[in-house]
Amino acid sequence: MVDRFLFSGLRQDGRRPKELRLIECEMGVEPGADGSAVWHQGNTVVYATVQGPKESTFRSRNQTGRAQISVEFFLAPFSGSDRRVRSRFDRRNKEIAQALQQTLQTAIVGEQFPRSQISININVVQADGGVRSAAMNAATLALVDAGIPMHDFVACCSAGFLQDTAVLDPNSSEEGAAGGGPGGSASPDLPVALFPASGEISLLQLGSQLPCEKLADLMQLASEGCQQIAALMRECVTKHVASRLRSRETVTRTD
Amino acid sequence: MDFLLAALKEGIRVDGRAPTEPRDVSFSFPHERGHAEVKMGNTRVLACISAEILAPYPDRPNEGILSFTTDFSPMASPAFEPGRSSERGIEISRVVERGIRETRAINMESLCILAGEKVWSVRCDLHVLDDGGNLMDCLSLAAMAAFLHFRKPQLSVAGDRLIVYPASLKDPVPLTIHHVPIAVTFGLFTASNLAVLDPTTEEEAHMDGALTVTINSRGVICAIQKAGGAPITQPQILALTGQAAQRAKQLVAILTDALKATGGPAAEGEPEWTHEAGLPSVPAMPAAFASGPPAAHMPALHTRPILAAPAPALSPPAAANPSPSPAAAASPAGAKEAEGRSSPPPTPSPTPSPTGAQKKKRGPPTSLRERAAGQK
Secondary structure, three states: OOOOOEEOOEEOOOOOOOOOOOEEEEEOOOOOOOEEEEEEEOOEEEEEEEEEEEEOOOHHHOOOOOOEEEEEEEEOOOOOOOOOOOOOOOHHHHHHHHHHHHHHHHHEOHHHOOOEEEEEEEEEEEOOOOHHHHHHHHHHHHHHHOOOOEOOOOEEEEEEEEOOEEEEOOOHHHHOOEOOOOOOOEOOEEEEEEEOOOOEEEEEEEOOOEEHHHHHHHHHHHHHHHHHHHHHHHHHHHHHHHHHHHHHHHHHHHO | OHHHHHHHHOOOOOOOOOOOOOOOEEEEOOOOOOEEEEEEOOEEEEEEEEEEEEOOOOOOOOOOEEEEEEEEOOOOOOOOOOOOOOHHHHHHHHHHHHHHHOOOOEOOHHHEEEOOOEEEEEEEEEEEEEOOOOHHHHHHHHHHHHHHHOEEOOEEEEOOEEEEOOOOOOOOEEOOEOOOOEEEEEEEEOOOOEEEEOOOHHHHHHOOEEEEEEEOOOOEEEEEEEOOOOOEOHHHHHHHHHHHHHHHHHHHHHHHHHHHHHHHHHHHOOOOOOOHHHOOOOOOOOOOOOOOOOOOOOOOOOOOOOOOOOOOOOOOOOOOOOOOOHHHHHOHHHHHHHHHOOOOOOOOOOOOOHHHHHHHOOOOOOOHHHHHHHHO
16 A cells, blocks of 8 residues: 655656646547547546437437437446456446436537437546546547537546645546545545536536535646646547548549 | 426525525434434435444455445335336435445444454445435435444454343444534526525426535535536535535534434433344354354344353353254354244254254354353
């Protein structure tokens, strides 16, 4: 068990407290899907694919005037530090899937596709902390790739505390660090998903102790991280669209 | 539906409450120690705590085990399907569990009896009796009320033996509880830009999102759950957290009063073990811990209290104390046999049963009562 996470102001992986891990993202990685994206954040790698809008699988489930999002979240057995097969009904996975579903549902313009379904599949290939956030970001890019109209991006990032210092985007060893709570409760990890244009928070989850007055700082830090991520997403989308246009241009030229 | 939303735009809730006004909360501790029933308006839930002695998880040898089950029976609401928990059910039970377990509200080290060998496994069974809205708050409150009300028997370790004292010999002791996390839920309505405290089922059906802040009376946030839904700004979240802190303080005060009113004197006295008279007693833990069975065979305490016999003189005569044969309790097979028995044997005798005797030869004499029987 590691008990020190900050060494002269630097974290174990050499980052400063308010620094994100290296993020690389790409859209259109799965030709078979209507939309897809891969999100690398440090050692965390998440693939997301989108199918739809299509007819609802269970027609009775969606007779509303809006498109219904369904999210399946898979954590690969080899994704963690030790191999572990999780059942389809794993409660943690179900909970993450539900949080993603409820957040993305508010982001899409569902009124355009009444009585239809948009399925999102999320595959976590490497889990090294911030899985929830990476999955959310990958899903957003995949939705954009599929051409689903959205009110805004959904950018997600988490923040935590290490030795009384607020840190951005903790990795798995930092997530598992012992906090200062009674009985050695885990250090707080606060994922925040927001709409970058308005800065309004849609998803906020916390599972360990945090004094009331520190919430504001941590939420602010995570929000700043979200804004950085949103900028990266915009850049990724611009690049992707540009390359698509270029490839189309070459096709028309050969014609 | 339109009526509800239109009324909210004017800041009025259909049940006449102000937006930040909670429903009345009442507690009752109906059956025995560790059972708590909480009523919040029309919502009614029952929490039952039970404890048994098990081997710890290998990766946490000196911590007890805490497990939660939440039962959403179709009795409570037509929306619940029997047999499987809905996505909402999973979310609710996860938040309740996270607020208590991850924040270490209950001292897990204090549940350790012998590191790596025996620990207390405390179960919290939550039953939704009636869903009138805001199950999250009601369930977490009921769970904490039940944990606070629960008493576990005292133990002593003497050499290679573990003695579980019945309530008549030594007063059962409460769990070590660090703090009392309380969930406070707000229903969010975008159109009226309102956050209503303690939403009812009607309000839950029409709200655009919900924010649950689990917070203790010291103002330390234990969990936050806002899984999607209507987006809100940071200042709004902070304001709601402040409101939640106040509400949590109120609820802890109500809970403390309720516990004092019903549980105070009984806390020192005997717990009301309702089944004590009719059940077979099990002398003590099996002999050597190392050679003892790793898995559970001690019955759950709330249904089968364990009567120990710390000294032969204290153990009642065999006729008055219908116990399974001591050797039966000393071996795993015997223990299973004892558990399988629904009623005390008609003519209990201290003579070990044949299977028990065979097992007995493998180990040293186990309980004092058995030794006493041998001396006769």
